[in-house]
Amino acid sequence: MSDTVRTRIAPSPTGDPHVGTAYVALFNYALAKKHGGQFILRIEDTDRTRSNTASEEMIFEALRWLGLEWDEGPDVGGPSGPYRQSERSEIYTEHAERLVATGDAYPCFCTRERLTELRAHQRENKLALGYDGHCRSIAPEEAAARRSAGEDHVIRLAMPDEGETTVIDLLRGEIRIDNAQVDDQVLVKSDGFPTYHLANVVDDHLMGITHVIRAEEWISSLPKHVRLYEAFGWDLPVFCHLPLLRNADKSKISKRKNPVSLNHFRRAGFLPEALLNYLALMGWTMPDEREEFTRDEFIDQLTLERISLGGPVFDLDKLTWLNGKYMRDLEPQEILERLKTLWLSDEYLLKVLPLAHERIETLQDFFEYAAFFFTGDVDYDDAARKKLLAKGRTGPQTAKLLRQLLEDFIDPLLQWTAESIEDALRRFCEKYEVTAKEIFMPVRIAVTGRAATPPLFDTMAVLGKEVCRSRMRRAIEVLRTIK
RNA sequence: GACCCUAUCGUCUAGUCCGGUCAGGACACCGGCCUUUCACGCCGGCAACACGGGUUCGAAUCCCGUUGGGGUCACCA
Numbered sequence: 263m264s265d266t267v268r269t270r271i272a273p274s275p276t277g278d279p280h281v282g283t284a285y286v287a288l289f290n291y292a293l294a295k296k297h298g299g300q301f302i303l304r305i306e307d308t309d310r311t312r313s314n315t316a317s318e319e320m321i322f323e324a325l326r327w328l329g330l331e332w333d334e335g336p337d338v339g340g341p342s343g344p345y346r347q348s349e350r351s352e353i354y355t356e357h358a359e360r361l362v363a364t365g366d367a368y369p370c371f372c373t374r375e376r377l378t379e380l381r382a383h384q385r386e387n388k389l390a391l392g393y394d395g396h397c398r399s400i401a402p403e404e405a406a407a408r409r410s411a412g413e414d415h416v417i418r419l420a421m422p423d424e425g426e427t428t429v430i431d432l433l434r435g436e437i438r439i440d441n442a443q444v445d446d447q448v449l450v451k452s453d454g455f456p457t458y459h460l461a462n463v464v465d466d467h468l469m470g471i472t473h474v475i476r477a478e479e480w481i482s483s484l485p486k487h488v489r490l491y492e493a494f495g496w497d498l499p500v501f502c503h504l505p506l507l508r509n510a511d512k513s514k515i516s517k518r519k520n521p522v523s524l525n526h527f528r529r530a531g532f533l534p535e536a537l538l539n540y541l542a543l544m545g546w547t548m549p550d551e552r553e554e555f556t557r558d559e560f561i562d563q564l565t566l567e568r569i570s571l572g573g574p575v576f577d578l579d580k581l582t583w584l585n586g587k588y589m590r591d592l593e594p595q596e597i598l599e600r601l602k603t604l605w606l607s608d609e610y611l612l613k614v615l616p617l618a619h620e621r622i623e624t625l626q627d628f629f630e631y632a633a634f635f636f637t638g639d640v641d642y643d644d645a646a647r648k649k650l651l652a653k654g655r656t657g658p659q660t661a662k663l664l665r666q667l668l669e670d671f672i673d674p675l676l677q678w679t680a681e682s683i684e685d686a687l688r689r690f691c692e693k694y695e696v697t698a699k700e701i702f703m704p705v706r707i708a709v710t711g712r713a714a715t716p717p718l719f720d721t722m723a724v725l726g727k728e729v730c731r732s733r734m735r736r737a738i739e740v741l742r743t744i745k
Numbered sequence: 746g747a748c749c750c751u752a753u754c755g756u757c758u759a760g761u762c763c764g765g766u767c768a769g770g771a772c773a774c775c776g777g778c779c780u781u782u783c784a785c786g787c788c789g790g791c792a793a794c795a796c797g798g799g800u801u802c803g804a805a806u807c808c809c810g811u812u813g814g815g816g817u818c819a820c821c822a
Contacts, residue, residue, distance in 0.1 A: 308822085439748075457819090479815095481750060505751085547757090553772095572757095584772090
């Protein structure tokens with residue numbers, strides 16, 4: 263096993279499946295395949311308040327849609343399971359206790375209030391932020407006694423406060439960081455669950471991961487991870503930090519500024535093989551600079567060393583162009599098959615049909631009446647623009663309302679049904695003290711482009727979350743320009 | 746703010762390790778050709794080595810500094 267390449271993607275199931283997950287997964291997948299090794303899917307659901315199974319399901323589906331099939335994972339099993347961190351609690355507890363026993367970690371009884379005050383004080387006096395090691399000096403016997411008495415506590419990593427840690431990143435080479443500025447990271451939370459740092463290191467080791475390929479945002483916590491490997495006496499894997507995908511303004515890619523949900527790309531009709539190809543182009547090039555290539559060609563040619571480090575801007579235009587090339591290469595029959603999986607399935611048509619049924623007089627009317635169920639973004643003509651405004655409010659004011667509705671009530675929805683949508687809209691009305699009458703028409707126009715539609719919630723349910731969100735974003739942009 | 750990462754056309758990038766081509770390709774944009782139209786396709790154009798110092802006959806490439814961009818600084822991952 264030691265000479266087999268084993269890689270993993272370790273997403274956290276806390277929302278819609280992210281394009282960044284697919285990006286990192288692709289490189290992990292390809293490296294494992296290139297060397298005849300294994301690609302593992304591990305679900306990092308140690309944040310009990312945010313993790314949920316609906317998100318986990320979506321990750322499975324999205325990764326499979328892209329063809330990034332895993333060799334071991336929660337749903338397929340494997341020799342190093344379980345692959346869901348919430349099912350591995352005893353393992354983390356046991357490992358954390360090992361560190362406490364050797365003095366590499368210690369119990370900390372500080373309250374959240376104390377930590378908040380500490381942080382405020384540090385901020386005020388422009389000191390370095392971080393835990394001050396308050397509980398580190400508690401004698402082990404005393405700490406043990408307090409723990410068994412049931413006192414609330416966490417387990418912290420005892421980071422050396424002198425010297426420096428040298429870590430090696432495959433792409434960047436040596437990175438040196440003073441230990442003094444590395445915090446005593448919490449390893450086990452007061453609820454008994456591990457934090458990312460502990461769980462990740464323990465699992466990567468136990469699962470025999472040889473190459474840790476993940477996003478650049480993890481570089482700063484590398485010293486903590488290295489310290490953990492050392493404390494456990496384990497060999498280090500190869501670390502390779504991929505550049506972060508960016509918005510057009512170079513900030514870390516985010517859903518405010520870009521479509522980031524893999525569900526969006528699927529619903530918008532991008533071909534998985536084209537998306538994958540495009541993702542491979544982010545920071546990487548074929549030796550011959552060819553831009554169109556298959557997943558297997560990518561696997562064949564991949565060398566991590568060819569990855570460039572400037573954060574690549576995710577460019578929808580170029581993705582769309584590439585997707586077009588793939589489309590043109592498909593036979594009409596194949597296009598038909600793909601259309602059938604999206605808009606021309608009996609399943610989808612039978613959802614749309616009942617909504618149009620009573621409102622049409624000839625069969626042909628269906629296509630006119632239900633057009634917005636099949637198009638991408640919708641246009642807002644002058645009449646629509648007028649009704650896009652909430653009563654008594656300006657364009658920008660309505661835009662702000664819609665944005666709050668979208669970000670605080672629509673985006674977080676895990677269940678997308680007429681009931682859950684209605685509930686979200688009504689909760690929104692209550693919180694912002696707007697009436698249903700005021701806001702429902704703007705929402706209706708936003709998601710359909712029309713004032714006359716089937717019932718709003720049913721319509722939105724059938725359109726799907728991604729289509730609604732994309733059209734609402736568009737409407738918000740339009741509203742900002744209306745006085 | 747501290748620390749870390751990073752820097753070639755608007756965007757994705759080749760070239761950088763082993764200094765020496767008009768700094769190459771792609772998207773977007775602009776022109777033209779093809780075509781009943783549009784699209785595709787083809788041809789052409791616009792467009793970059795962040796800045797300042799060195800080293801050198803010669804620097805995108807090596808060294809130093811500056812600046813810009815990004816990330817991290819949670820009992821989230």
